[in-house]
Amino acid sequence: MSVTxxxxxxxxxxxxxxxxxxxxxxxIIGLSFITINPHAFAFPVNIIICFVxxxxxxxxxxxxxxxxxxxxxxxxxxxxxxxxxxxIMHWLFYHxxxxxxxxxxxxxxxxxxxxxxxFAWMMFVVVLGAVIVRRLTxxxxxxxxxxxxxxxxxxxxxxGFLGSTDSYTMYALLTKETSTxxxxxKDGQAMQLPFQISLKEIRTEVDxxxxxxxxxxxxKVKDEGKEKTKTIAVxxxxxxxxxxxxxxxxxxxxCKLQIVYDPWRYVVLLGILMMMAGALGMFFxxxxxxxxxxxxx
Amino acid sequence: MISWDxxxxxxxxxxxxxxxxxxxxxxxxxxxxxxxxxxxxxxxxxxxxxxxIIGLSLRLERWxxxxxxxxxxWYVFFLSLTGYIxxxxxxxxxxxxxxxxxxxxFMIINVLRPELHHQSVMPALRSVWFVxxxxxxxxxxxxxxxxxxxxxxxxxxxNARYIHACDDLVxxxxxxxxxxxxxxxxxxxxxxxxxxxxxAKEIWAAVTWMCYLLYIHFRDSKPKQYxxxxxxxxxxxxxxxxxWYGVNIFPSLKENLHNYV
Numbered sequence: 001m002s003v004t005x006x007x008x009x010x011x012x013x014x015x016x017x018x019x020x021x022x023x024x025x026x027x028i029i030g031l032s033f034i035t036i037n038p039h040a041f042a043f044p045v046n047i048i049i050c051f052v053x054x055x056x057x058x059x060x061x062x063x064x065x066x067x068x069x070x071x072x073x074x075x076x077x078x079x080x081x082x083x084x085x086x087x088i089m090h091w092l093f094y095h096x097x098x099x100x101x102x103x104x105x106x107x108x109x110x111x112x113x114x115x116x117x118x119f120a121w122m123m124f125v126v127v128l129g130a131v132i133v134r135r136l137t138x139x140x141x142x143x144x145x146x147x148x149x150x151x152x153x154x155x156x157x158x159x160g161f162l163g164s165t166d167s168y169t170m171y172a173l174l175t176k177e178t179s180t181x182x183x184x185x186k187d188g189q190a191m192q193l194p195f196q197i198s199l200k201e202i203r204t205e206v207d208x209x210x211x212x213x214x215x216x217x218x219x220k221v222k223d224e225g226k227e228k229t230k231t232i233a234v235x236x237x238x239x240x241x242x243x244x245x246x247x248x249x250x251x252x253x254x255c256k257l258q259i260v261y262d263p264w265r266y267v268v269l270l271g272i273l274m275m276m277a278g279a280l281g282m283f284f285x286x287x288x289x290x291x292x293x294x295x296x297x
Numbered sequence: 298m299i300s301w302d303x304x305x306x307x308x309x310x311x312x313x314x315x316x317x318x319x320x321x322x323x324x325x326x327x328x329x330x331x332x333x334x335x336x337x338x339x340x341x342x343x344x345x346x347x348x349x350i351i352g353l354s355l356r357l358e359r360w361x362x363x364x365x366x367x368x369x370x371w372y373v374f375f376l377s378l379t380g381y382i383x384x385x386x387x388x389x390x391x392x393x394x395x396x397x398x399x400x401x402x403f404m405i406i407n408v409l410r411p412e413l414h415h416q417s418v419m420p421a422l423r424s425v426w427f428v429x430x431x432x433x434x435x436x437x438x439x440x441x442x443x444x445x446x447x448x449x450x451x452x453x454x455x456n457a458r459y460i461h462a463c464d465d466l467v468x469x470x471x472x473x474x475x476x477x478x479x480x481x482x483x484x485x486x487x488x489x490x491x492x493x494x495x496x497a498k499e500i501w502a503a504v505t506w507m508c509y510l511l512y513i514h515f516r517d518s519k520p521k522q523y524x525x526x527x528x529x530x531x532x533x534x535x536x537x538x539x540x541w542y543g544v545n546i547f548p549s550l551k552e553n554l555h556n557y558v
Contacts, residue, residue: 073518080511084504091500095547112495149475160492169490214420234420235488246490260490268492269483276479283472 034115035107038165046162053122053158057129062137071130079124086111086120121161128154145285149278156271163264170261174199174219175254183259193259194241195223202250215250217257232257299352301366301411307349308404314342315377315401319394322384339381339393346374362431363422365542366407371432373400375439383443387462395446426484433477440470441509441537448530457523463530464516471509478502497547498555501540508533 012019041049060070069075090111093104107114132150135143170183170191179198182190198220205214216233221240230238237246242261249256299307318338321331350370353361361367380396383389444466451459481502482492493499512529519525544555 073514077511077514077518080507080514084507084511087500087504087507090495091497091504094497094500212420214423235424235484237487237490244490246488258490262490265486269486272479272482272492276476279472279475279479283469283476 028116031116031119032108032114033105035110036113036115036118038113041162041165043166046165050158050162053126054129056126058133060126061130061133068134070127071134075127076131079120079127082120083124086117090117121157125154125157125161128157145278145281147278148274149282152271152274152276152278154271156268156275159264159267159271163262163268166264167260167262170259171248172197172257172259173254174217174257176201179220179222183257193243195221195243197221197245197257199255200229202252202255204250215247217247217250217255219245219257298356299349300356301353304349305408307345308408311342311345311349311377312397312401312404314338314345315393315397318342318381319397322393323390325390335384335393336381339377343374343377346370346377350374360428362428363419366410368431368435369403369407371435372438373403375436376400376403376442379436379439379443383447383462383466386465389447389450389459389462391450392443392446396443399442399446421488424484424488426480426487430477430480430484433473433480437470437473437477438537438541440466440473441534444470444530445534448527448534451523452527452531455524460516460523460526463526464513467509467512467530471506471513474506474509478506496555497544498540501536501544505533505536505540508536 060067089108093108093111107116111117128150132147132154135147135150168185168191170185170193172180172183174180174197176199179196181193181196183193184190200218200220202217203215204212207213214233216231216236218229218231219238221228221230221238223241232238232245232247234247237244239245242263244260244262244265246258246260247255248258315338318335321338322335324331350361353367353370361370376396377400380393380400383396384393444463447459447462447466451457451463485494486492508529512526512533515522515529516526
């Protein structure tokens with residue numbers, strides 16, 4: 001073995017901790033430069049990712065003794081701290097003006113699509129899954145609300161995240177008595193809709209102080225030869241062929257519509273409902289335990 | 298007729314009742330009569346504030362939950378209520394005084410800054426989801442405010458005794474916070490087309506939620522490290538303030554979907 005190689009190995013051995021931190025820093029910096037296009041992971045890739053993460057959760061939570069760390073409280077707390085720091089960073093980069101000047105990688109300005117955020121988020125979901133698996137297999141009693149809440153959270157996060165790869169948000173500017181079957185995404189790319197939509201009229205109501213209290217648009221939707229007239233207002237979207245149509249702005253003669261195609265919307269809602277039921281159960285269970293403790297003194 | 302113009306009368310009435318209850322609760326010697334006096338004054342204050350809220354609702358022909366000033370009314374109401382529940386459950390003699398002082402400060406802000414209540418209602422806020430979303434949030438904020446005061450006291454006195462009250466209050470408050478946040482997500486889907494948009498308010502709501510979750514997990518993991526637990530609670534409460542109104546003072550507000558709150 002050459003002297004240079006031996007010296008190098010000694011340096012590595014002596015500074016193992018520092019090198020580990022350096023490697024992690026380089027990894028994080030590398031991730032912060034990458035912007036992820038969510039649609040690259042659209043069906044069926046998102047389903048494969050889902051299965052891989054479930055497999056990793058089972059592996060970390062139950063199968064592998066050496067990887068049990070990932071379902072431990074330490075791992076959960078580390079994941080919390082990482083996500084909290086990343087979210088605060090996300091908020092800071094929200095103030096574009098403070099950080100403009102080209103010094104920071106562009107991925108940081110659109111944080112939810114930054115590889116760093118996606119990586120941390122997936123780690124969080126896998127750790128959460130591992131905790132559920134561990135709890136499911138090791139703890140047998142007094143478990144139902146905990147599992148419902150945690151599984152609901154896991155389900156909502158997983159489906160919300162993977163579902164965003166299949167969903168599209170588009171905008172259409174409608175002028176009175178004109179119709180369109182195209183909408184445009186944020187990048188200005190035209191996308192065809194499976195129906196034709198036209199603006200019939202706009203109604204705006206103003207309150208005593210002169211501020212807008214209500215605005216809505218009556219639209220005609222033509223689908224396979226049938227024509228329907230519907231009113232779209234704030235908090236009252238119209239759903240047609242899996243597309244949700246929202247009103248964004250309304251003027252005298254034209255309005256801006258937001259059209260969202262989200263095939264996973266009810267799946268995510270199921271996760272949210274499970275989580276809510278779990279939170280409600282844990283709230284009342286807390287009082288029950290307290291009452292029992294009071295009785296026991 | 299009840300309106301914001303005569304709010305100061307109700308504020309003084311409720312504030313005085315709560316202050317009497319708070320000062321009586323500071324006494325070391327407790328008899329059944331004293332307990333009834335505390336209960337009586339605390340409830341009388343709540344009744345006075347309730348009369349104002351109901352009267353204002355009748356005048357406005359809607360529940361008063363749209364402006365910052367109106368939301369503060371609910372915060373004051375729930376803060377006094379949870380303050381009394383905390384006192385009754387754990388017998389901390391000082392808690393009623395602290396929650397009362399906090400409530401009085403919020404009422405004074407409402408009296409001194411009348412422009413807070415004269416904002417008109419945005420179309421986005423005219424939704425059935427709004428009432429449960431705000432009420433449950435305010436109730437959870439009140440729980441967290443009590444937790445903050447107890448944690449602060451525990452940190453300064455280096456007393457581990459307070460941590461159990463914090464545990465119970467955080468568990469209750471966090472459950473409510475989770476429900477309110479999720480109701481907001483469901484409402485956001487109906488109003489804006491997305492469950493979660495990562496705007497400034499949502500980021501801080503998520504940070505707050507995770508901080509309290511971190512506290513619960515830290516307590517389970519290291520039950521003896523009280524100081525760090527108290528510090529996590531203090532940071533969590535600060536992030537809650539950022540979520541509630543702190544985000545409004547930063548330039549990100551312009552890009553914020555929640556810029557009407």
